[in-house]
Amino acid sequence: MGATKNMIRGTIYTSVYVVTTIIIPFLLFNWVRNLQIPLVGEITLTQENYENIIFWILAFGLIISGCAFFSYSSPKQSIRRAVFALIQVIVNCLYLWSYKFSGATEILFNFTISGYTGFLSLNLQTMVLVYMGVYFLTIILKIYDLIDFSINRKKIRENRMKA
Amino acid sequence: MRPSRVFRLIFRIFILLLTLSVTVVSILGGLSAFIILDPYSNNIGVDYTDASFDVDFNNSTGELIAFNFSLPFNITNAGYFDIEDLQVAIKLGIRYEHIDYTVPGQNDTIFIKFFENQQNFGTVTKGNKGLFDFTGDISNVISFPNATQINWYRTPPPDLEFFANFTIGLTYSLGLHSLAFNMHNISIGDYSYP
16 A cells, blocks of 8 residues: 555656646747747747757756656655655756756847847856855765665665564 | 654755745735736837947048947836846947949948947845946947948938847846846947948
């Protein structure tokens, strides 16, 4: 029964990560790629590396989702869970970093409004770096978990048996 | 609960609060960008017809001896955070008929970039409107044609046509977002020999 529950939990979390790391960014980039505001003009995303960005989002998104399944389907406070959670956070960092190195953090929109032409550029590199800092703290937490689960393995098993 | 788990819980809550703070700031920053840049709102008010020029040549040599340029503009910070590090960069170009440019006796209409300047206007606090005046003088002039090289009897007038590339740069969301807004080849005025 516990195994089934773990599998269901793993599947739910995988779905959540597929939506947040693949589907939402993919739809967002497709939406802004050819944005047209009625009565104002045409706004075009000028990002030559668009295909590259989508590739890395998809690649890392799939790895994160896979790790999420193994992490959340593992028993609570198990070493297996700690290992997969640590891998998942590290891949999450690479996923965020992929936004930076693929050029997704420097978005350039060309526009034509009322006869005027120009561009609007948005740089999100600092924001990505702040998130990287938060992920670094999460890595510390996951390493702490791994050490804790390894040291207290016997006690955790006894508690699991009692439950 | 084991003491190690209590410590972990506290650390986890701290990370959660940190993540939520950054996320809220990012979302509000993105929302603010939409509010400020809304084309119907006129939050960025640049009226190119208000641009003023003062061009003066040496009567004997025809060299440019004085040039002053000013462009008033305003920015209304309708967002949730202060606009910081507001920078404006303007490049000016001139189109005129150059006497004997390629072949003696033949006048060619050419376009050159002659002015480049960047100014920092600091911070516009949230909810406030900043009124600024971008200025430039002869020290910002890269190269200007000699008056003797300009055809002052160009038909149809004007003799000199001024164009601008205009870029506004700013940081937002406590420095998390950087925005730049550019418009190019805007006709901002002309000048004919009186």
